[in-house]
Amino acid sequence: MASKGSTESLREGFGLFSGEETGDVGPVREWINDKFMFIVLTPPLLLLGTIVILPTSYLVWTSTHITNQYSPDEFIGLQNFLQVLQDPMFYLSLQHSVLYVLGSVSIAFVLGLTAALAINQVVSKRVRSTFTVLILLAWAVPLVVTGLIWRFMLHADYGIVNGLLTQLGLISENLGFITDPTLAFVSVVIVDAWARAPFAAILLLAGLQTIPEDLYEAANVDGANFLHQFRDITIPHLKPQAAIALLIMSMFAFRTFSVVFAMTGGGPANATRVLATYIYQVGINQSRLGYASALSIVMIVITMIFVTIYVLQVQEDALETA
Amino acid sequence: MATKDSVLGSERRYEMIQQVGRIVTGKYVVTAVLTALVLYFTFPVYWTFVSSIKTLDAIHAFPPNIVPEQLIAPVWQNYADLWFQRAFNMFTLNSLVVAVVTTVLVVSFGTLAGYGFSRFRFPYDDYVFIGILGARLLPPIGMLVPFYRLFSIGDLIDTRLALIMVYTYMNLPLVIWLMRNYFVSIPADLDEAAYIDGATRFQTFKDIILPLAKPGVAACAILTFLFSWREFLFAFVLTFTDASKTIPVGAMMMIEDVVILWNYLAAAGFIAMLPALVFVVLFQRHIVSGLTAGAIKG
Numbered sequence: 001m002a003s004k005g006s007t008e009s010l011r012e013g014f015g016l017f018s019g020e021e022t023g024d025v026g027p028v029r030e031w032i033n034d035k036f037m038f039i040v041l042t043p044p045l046l047l048l049g050t051i052v053i054l055p056t057s058y059l060v061w062t063s064t065h066i067t068n069q070y071s072p073d074e075f076i077g078l079q080n081f082l083q084v085l086q087d088p089m090f091y092l093s094l095q096h097s098v099l100y101v102l103g104s105v106s107i108a109f110v111l112g113l114t115a116a117l118a119i120n121q122v123v124s125k126r127v128r129s130t131f132t133v134l135i136l137l138a139w140a141v142p143l144v145v146t147g148l149i150w151r152f153m154l155h156a157d158y159g160i161v162n163g164l165l166t167q168l169g170l171i172s173e174n175l176g177f178i179t180d181p182t183l184a185f186v187s188v189v190i191v192d193a194w195a196r197a198p199f200a201a202i203l204l205l206a207g208l209q210t211i212p213e214d215l216y217e218a219a220n221v222d223g224a225n226f227l228h229q230f231r232d233i234t235i236p237h238l239k240p241q242a243a244i245a246l247l248i249m250s251m252f253a254f255r256t257f258s259v260v261f262a263m264t265g266g267g268p269a270n271a272t273r274v275l276a277t278y279i280y281q282v283g284i285n286q287s288r289l290g291y292a293s294a295l296s297i298v299m300i301v302i303t304m305i306f307v308t309i310y311v312l313q314v315q316e317d318a319l320e321t322a
Numbered sequence: 323m324a325t326k327d328s329v330l331g332s333e334r335r336y337e338m339i340q341q342v343g344r345i346v347t348g349k350y351v352v353t354a355v356l357t358a359l360v361l362y363f364t365f366p367v368y369w370t371f372v373s374s375i376k377t378l379d380a381i382h383a384f385p386p387n388i389v390p391e392q393l394i395a396p397v398w399q400n401y402a403d404l405w406f407q408r409a410f411n412m413f414t415l416n417s418l419v420v421a422v423v424t425t426v427l428v429v430s431f432g433t434l435a436g437y438g439f440s441r442f443r444f445p446y447d448d449y450v451f452i453g454i455l456g457a458r459l460l461p462p463i464g465m466l467v468p469f470y471r472l473f474s475i476g477d478l479i480d481t482r483l484a485l486i487m488v489y490t491y492m493n494l495p496l497v498i499w500l501m502r503n504y505f506v507s508i509p510a511d512l513d514e515a516a517y518i519d520g521a522t523r524f525q526t527f528k529d530i531i532l533p534l535a536k537p538g539v540a541a542c543a544i545l546t547f548l549f550s551w552r553e554f555l556f557a558f559v560l561t562f563t564d565a566s567k568t569i570p571v572g573a574m575m576m577i578e579d580v581v582i583l584w585n586y587l588a589a590a591g592f593i594a595m596l597p598a599l600v601f602v603v604l605f606q607r608h609i610v611s612g613l614t615a616g617a618i619k620g
Contacts, residue, residue, distance in 0.1 A: 029522055036523035037442035044435035044498065045450070051491040052457045055468035062467060115359050121352045131356055133606050138363040140598035142552035144570045145591040148577065149370050152584050160369060163385030198363065199613065206614040223336070241618060248617050255461030258554045262574060276463045283467045284559055296464040307459045311452055314618070 063293035073290075080294035090295065092270060093278040100189055100260075100274055101253040105246060107193035112200025112245070117234075119201070120208045132205070139198035147262025150191040154178055181271035184264050188272050192259050196252070200245050207241030208234070244314055251306045255299075275299050367595065373588035374400055381584045400589040404572075408586070409564040410593065413572040420482050420568060421550040424489040428497050428546045433539060436501025437527055441510060451502075458495030463555060465491070470559055484560045485568070489550040497542045500616055504538030505531065541612030544605050548598050569594045 032039060063080055065073040084090050115135055122128045141149075153160050154177035162174040177187045211233065219229045257276040260266065266273040266281065273281075279299065283292030373381060375396035404410040439451060469488055473479040478487075508531055516526040532539075554570040561567045567575075573590035576583050602609060 029524075032524055033522045036527075037438055037444065040434040040527075041438035041442070041444075044431040044438075044494070047431055047490070048435075048454065048457070048494055048498075051487055051494075055465050055472060055491075058468040058472055059465065062471065067471075111359070114355060118352045118355045118359070122356075129606060131360065132610065133603055134360045135363050136602045136606065136609065137367050137599060140548070140602045141367065141595045142554065142570050142598070144552075144554035144574055145370070145594050146366070148573060148587055149366050149591050152373065152587065153366060153369060158382050158384040158386065160386050160388070164388075166385055194363070194366070199617075202610055202613050203617055206610075206618065244618055251459060251461075255463055257463055262554075262577075276461070279463055279466065280555075280559075284470070289467050289471055293467045296467060300460055300464045303459070303461055303464075307456055310459065311455060 059293050059296060062290050063297050065290045067287075067289040069287060076290075080291050081298070083291065084294050084298055089270070089273070089278060090298075093273045093275045096185070096272065097254055097274045097276075099185075100192070100256065101250050103186075103189035104192040104196060104253045104256075105249045107190060108196035108200050108249060109242075109246060111193065111197035112202075113204050113242075115197070115201040116204035116208055119205055132202075135198050135201055137198075138194060139202075141195065143195060143256075143258035144262045146191060146195045147259040150187070150194070151178060151263045154187055178264055179268055181268050184268055184271050188260055188263050191263060192253065192256060195259065196249055200249060203241060203245040203248075204238065207238045207245075210241075211237045244310075247306060247310050247313070251303060251310070254303060254306070367599070370588050370592050370595065373584060374592045376585055376588075378583065378585050381588075397585075400585045401593075404586055404589055404593070408572070409567075410569070410572055410590065412564045413567050413569045414593070416482060416566055417551055417568040417570075420485045420489065421547050423482075423486050424493065424550040425543050425546045427486070428490055428493045429539060429543045432494055432497030432542060433501050433532070433535070435498045436503075437505050437531065439498065439502040440505035441513065454495045454498055457491075458499065462488075462492055466555065466559060469556065473560060480561050480563055480566050482566050485553075485557055485566070488556045488560070489546075489553060492553070493546045493549055496616055497546060500542050500545075500612060501535070501538055503615060504535050508534050537608065537611070540605070541608040541615075544601055544608050545612045545616070548601060548609075551597055552594070 062073075064075060064077055066076050067073050115131075119128055119131050119135075122131065138146075154162075156162065156174050156176040156179060159174075159177070161177065162171070165171045166174070175183060177183050215233050215237075216229060219233060224232070255276055256274060257280065260272055260274055260277050261280070264272045266277045275295070276299075279292050279295045282288050282295060372390060372393065375392045375398065376390065377397055377399075380390065380392060380397075439447065465488075469484075470479070473484045478484045512530055512534075513526050516530045517523065521529070551568075552570060553568075554574070557568045557571045558574065561571060569590065573587060573594050576587040576590060
């Protein structure tokens, strides 16, 4: 770990107290006093340790076994993993997941950035928070409901989206947003972006508000127009927050399940199958728990790459400055 | 683009263009953009509600009216049917119990641990802490198989307790991290002053520091409640009777019929999103601060 500066001295400062200053408070209280660190940290860490370490170890265990409802589990070493590497469906769903992340996160980022920039222009605090609330409503909708309601809105026969496009004269025949393989994938990505964009807007708005106002005033005096200001002030100052937003949104988009499951269930013809729905199908529908565990571990390892970048980038900073 | 070259030509004309540009970008464009975005983001919520007060026949009409007559004469039958015939009274109770118990558990344990991490040092504490963050960032779907099987072995499947345990697993790391950051922002001088004045460590925590951390606790409680309320994957896999299903699962169940009952589905969806909508309107600031602190600082 790099130096943690103020945080470390702050925490150690308090930790240095011996407890003798408290005077006579009785044996029980004194014990609580002496062991206070132990008392506040042990129960949460024990609880967390149990509900994290137990399933994690079990995941590793099942991934090296064939699990069958009718016969005892059989140890097969790393065969499940070898099978993952030869599984065309794994590569297909991985490819879909990557495309999904790229599409959803970039659309959500652009939408979120637009919203953040626009909200940031609003002077009145009340109007500003009203807009924030209205945009956050999309975030508040449970993801499975997002999927279901968009599935309804995109319905080929009586969906409102087809209705609107027809009335505007843009299409003459209803589109099968969910039934056509290519359209289905695009629809799923756009709906996911719809649900993700408010989060991006919130993060980027927080970032925008840290940029000092006088920078823009100075730029106005110098006669720089909006685009110049955006390029020379906003983008450089927003970069750290934007990077974090992209990173965390990618992590969340990569694990996506509910939206896809509710909208298409992975179909039509596997066109929208992503890693998460594949793991669900193998593990729960087909009861191949061992193989699903191996897939899960591969997915976790891929996520670890993002997590490592995130922890290195964000947490070091936060540990230093918090 | 107006560049510096044109400024040399005519300073006044350039300033006029600037002025016009500022008014346009500063007002109309912003208003137009915000209106369009708000319409885009709120329309599905509106449409869920509108569809939830329609009959199935009205839903099958094409093209649908954006402002249907049902807004004046709503059909509340869908909600009544869900509540009395499709066990939504049970699902609502389950969702509430699971979300409330999880929130109480996660927030109390998370606050304790957050305080501990903000004030004390112990061997390898940074590694433990990074481990907690890692637990939060890993995809929950990866834990689907072990949780599913362990709960089956332990005979906990199809119980609320199983859901509470999974949601604790998913939310506790975030709350520890948020609370730790919140406590770090409260100067340790306050602890020391109280301590020197003769307060015990517990009193210091309870009477001095915890009251100051209330906004942080509120943000954590709201986020945990919403995350538990909206969770679908585990609720779907770990429950199979009405006694433990939650509202998002109940909404998804409408899709399994041969004919999808969109009117019921919309009503179920609206019930599922309702608490979140209310929370967002009432506690917007807490949600925003929790989300940003949770992402930017963790």
